[in-house]
Amino acid sequence: MADEQPKQYDGYLAEIVEIQPRKTGMFGSIIQVMCKIMEGKDKGRVIRRNISGKAKVGDMIRLGDTSREDKPINVK
Amino acid sequence: MxxxxxxxxxxxxxxxxxxxxxxxxxxxxxxxxxxxxxxxxxxxxxxxxxxxxESLLFGKYSLKEVTVNDPSLANYIVLAPKAFPNTYGRRKNRVYYVTHVNIIERLINKLMRGGTGAKIGGKVIRTKGALQGKKIKVMHIVEDAFEAINKKTGKNPAQVLVNALENAAPIEDTTRIRYGGINYNVAVGISAARRLDVALRNMALSSLIGAFKNKKTLADALADELVLAANKDPTSYAIKKKVELERIARSAR
Structure with a gap:
């Protein structure tokens, strides 16, 4: 229960540092955030990722992999 | 004291x-x-x-000793002590109203639905409005389910619920993006609020499916699902859905 090992869930923890003002996706449901990785070999790096759902600065998310980075949204 | x-x-x-x-x-x-x-x-x-x-849930279970291990979900799982978790929808339609609503009330709200909506296993399940708008009725169902969990495992049922949610929350999803007339499926992350939403919805759906045209009551189906998900059992409906979602997302990276 409470006294289990800390690494028991999948993915790597990351904290949201900044939220881009533009939305993306077919229905505008995806937002782009800059997040700071807290676990794993890329610890401390800040990367740009697309996420679905509502988020605010300071939230923690879990990333499946930390190696790739998403493209910035280009505004026409 | x-x-x-x-x-x-x-x-x-x-x-x-x-x-x-x-x-x-x-x-x-x-x-x-x-x-x-x-x-x-x-x-x-x-x-x-x-x-x-008034500080114990249903007059029986304490919410103070419940711990959330996953720091991602910790901000969104509300465990304020309350005997009967009901806010009467006062904060509805406000931004981040979910951060004020007790986690057990959110489970109750998800259970108050008319059916599964889409086809699951070849058939659409409809409750014919038996649960829609009947919060007290569903509250009794959840109370029965918690009693069954306590008998089965001997643990605090609120802790079992929290563990089940942590195990059943997905971390990756897919979305559709269009480049020049062709659709691509692209993997995206899921925010903390949405992870909890998906996990709660799958729990509610599985209990509706388990009790449909079956001797099992809705409370027993809910109790079974929560205990299975808390033990990371792959036969649990919510865990199955999570694994499937992540497998598709992994192939679309």
Whole structure:
């Protein structure tokens, strides 16, 4: 229960540092955030990722992999 | 304070004191009257003139000792002590209203639905409005389910619920993006709020499916699902859905 090992869930923890003002996706449901990785070999790096759902600065998310980075949204 | 502590110790094994209260007739009544008896509703407490603890969930389970291990979900799982979790929809349609609503009330709200909506296993399940808008009815179902969990595992059912949610929350999803007339499926992350939403929805759906055209009651189906998901059992519906979602997302990276 409470006294289990800390690494028991999948993915790597990351904290949201900044939220881009533009939305993306077919229905505008995806937002782009800059997040700071807290676990794993890329610890401390800040990367740009697309996420679905509502988020605010300071939230923690879990990333499946930390190696790739998403493209910035280009505004026409 | 002493009364509260006594109630909390009772909360771990609620079926014992009922049996124990009937047996000791020779002992003085006043000494055993308060700690032995317990009331499960406010009305029953008023009738028999017994103290009813407002800080325990359903008058039985304490929410203070429940811990959330996943720091991602910790901000969104609300465990404020409350006997009957109901806000009467006061904060609805406000931004981040979910951060003020108790986690057990959110489970109740997800269960108040008319069916599964889409086809699952070749058929659409409809409850014909048996649960829609009936919050008190669903609250009793959840109370029964929590009692069943306590009998099965001996743990605090609120802790079992939190563990199940942590195990059943997905971390990756896919979305559709269009480049020059061709659709691509692209993997995206999921925010903390949405992870919890998906996990809660899958729990509610699985209990509806388990009780449909079956001898099992809705409470028993919910209890089974929560215990399975808390143990990371792959036969659980919510865990199955999570694994499937992540497998598709992994191939679309």
């Amino acid at each position: 002493q009364e509260e502590k006594a109630n909390e110790t009772e909360a771990k094994q609620p079926e014992q004191p009922v049996a124990a209260a009937a047996v000791p007739a020779a002992e003085p009544k006043e000494a055993i009257a308060k700690p032995e008896k317990k009331a499960t509703t406010r009305r029953a407490a008023k009738k028999e003139n017994i103290a009813f603890s």
